[in-house]
Amino acid sequence: MTELDRYLADLGRAARQAARAMAKASTQAKNAALLAAAEALRRHRDEVLAANAADLAAAREAGLSPALIDRLTLSEKGLETMAEGVAQVAALPDPVGEIDEVKRRPSGIQVGKMRVPLGVIGIIYEARPNVTADAAALCLKSGNAAILRGGKEALQSNQAIERCIRAGLEAAGLPLAALQLVQTTDRALVSRLVASPELVDVIVPRGGKGLIEAVMKDARVPVIKHLDGNCHVYVHAAADPAKVLPIVENAKTHRYGVCNAAETLLIDEAVAERHLPEIGRMFAGHGVQMRCCPRTLTLLQRHGLPTELLKAATEDDWREEYLAPIIAIRLVADLDEAIEHIERYGSKHTDAILTEDYGAAMRFLREVDSASVMVNASTRFADGFEYGLGAEIGISTDKIHARGPVGLEGLTSQKWIVLGQGEIRR
Template sequence: MTQAISDIKAYMQQVGKQARDASRQLAAANTGDKNAALLIIYEQLKQAKDEILAANKIDMDKGRSNNLDAALLDRLALNESRFEAMLQGLKDVAALPDPIGEVTDMTYRPSGIQLGKMRVPLGVVGMIYESRPNVTLEAASLALKSGNAIILRGGSEAYESNQAIAKYILSGLKQAGLPEHGVQVLQTTDRAAVGELITLTEYVDVIVPRGGKGLIARISQDARVPVIKHLDGNCHTFIDSDADPEIAIKVSVNAKTHRYGTCNTMETLLVDQAIANELLPQIAEAIVAADDAMQLRLDAASKAILQDNAKLAGHLSDATDSDWDTEYLAPILAVKIIDGLDAAIDHINTHGSHHTDVIITNNYSKSQRFIREVDSASVMINASSRFADGFEYGLGAEIGISTDKIHARGPVGLNGLTSQKWIVYGHGEVRS
């Protein structure tokens, strides 16, 4: 059950001050102590698997009774495989090089001074997220390894799961001798806590919202603390005229049907008109065969090719202008025939969310133009957009995926939670 807190403002001020105090201790912690804490947390969570899955079942049952949509339920669910992946991500973070204290770009100046840059923590991270209880552990592990304190406010739909995971994070910090307030999972689901968190400029250095477009838009509009964000994941796969048909089919099916409730799922399929008559039916049939609930929303050109295909009966409808700008998070795919590479790049840059976009081609020149000119955080050649993920990128985990250009872009791992400061070594030099 959520904790009743009568004075949210005072509670959040206390949380913020505790986080700021803890951040100073964590910034000075050595790599061994941070890794030891992560591995203690790993062992404790491993032993508590049944307890955490039971807490998640409470959340799932409540979510179904509250008629949460399928995408939210999918993101909320923890099963055996997801639990193991969550723990593996924790171990991976522990194994990563510690970025804190790394010195780069050392150089001598004519004055005699030597200067460079040192990587340092951001300080206090505030994170607001929906569903996805695994994010509680991912965010906590990344913050801890990068020497940051973190304040986590999960959604009410995942309250029991988040609190169960938080219990063992706190225990691990204590056992490792690190400040217990280095990771704080808010004990209230009162929405007023979000309003307080995003305006705690005295204590919080950056806000990371992770959830639906409405949540992120609200945070971006109201926050007084800097925000690392992406609004949605309207991802494209472009099948070029020089595509390998087998790769085109395999990647398209995976990008759309692997999971629906993720921001790196393909939402629009673009097919070069030069090969559309031959290849589009094969791709469409494969996608529908992978999920009989799939709905294809077609432009006029793709409708002309597919409308008489018996295997697709009941799966086709006309696309509207809004479909090109929509993140469905559902078994719905917009399909458009496009007049070559230039038109594909223009469509993606106009309608996409600058998250992840893919070209399927064996033409090197076209692939290089695509990755140079498509303005997205991740741009891929002959690979599924589902790879746009911190775990798959070797970051161990991610605190989110940013479509901003400042301060971080794409999956945000350890380095994305750091900044740099200039350091100068002198020998008594004075400026003349």
């Protein structure tokens, strides 16, 4: 047994034991732990910020990119937001123990479902210290134990945050091992952890595509993951003209770097002449580059849109998640062609139709196989807070277990309960 093996086995054993205690823990105890953790984050503000400053100094020395430095940075305000986020999770309803769908069967037994924690959850993420508090709060509130493995550049920040959350667990009489931060930066640990179903019940990777793919390569444990967000807005022939521009603008330009931003605009050819010029001018006003199908290109050129923002789309553009002020635009013949396009090029994340036609709306809702399917609303709504989950651990593009924004419920499962009065099976 190598040292890493022993470390991993110890980590897993402690997590399993803590998970049993967390599953039994009262809502009151879990909430007390989270509120005390939020308080500790505020009280130990200077220590957390000092740890973050040390991480940042090392990161600058190592020449990390400004984007990575930005994600790693914890401001005083960011720390307060973190503490507030942890306290907000305490205020969410506890899903554990919920009993649902209890029915009496002809045999006399009553059968229903009870919501229970998954057990031990492994979170693999990049050097973003805010994920540490956020993920820990959701795992603990849902009655699970968490093993967190954040990017190595954030280790000191994460350790400081871990101490605060453990102070909360201690104050509430809950086991400290319910939150374990992986202390080694050895990457082999991640490969081993995600291949150890005896140690961990589910893995939630949070980060870019590279991280997700690395986790998937070795995973033997179920993974709740998020791949691409190639979201579509489809302007149907029967779209309400008053809704088109605001939704298209919001879906693309509200924020560029987010997974629920629109990356492709599809528009029925019958209404292209009506909507595209003003859409084009709106995008030009935001400096959004348009990658166009041939007919869109001709149309927008004819309407005098700035040529530096117009480009012919290639096949790759239909698949691309730009996360940038760029949008692909394509004319389609009808609903069938729009659904076909989304089926072929989409990433099963979030897609919206704009229409006042009932039949088209119903067909789009049913036939588009994405985690979130919308009628007359911006794709930007695909979000745990907007959906009323209170918080989200991530957005799943899987079909098994949890689809779309995953909140506390996605960190639980339902077991069957049978309430009998002495029944036997005949």
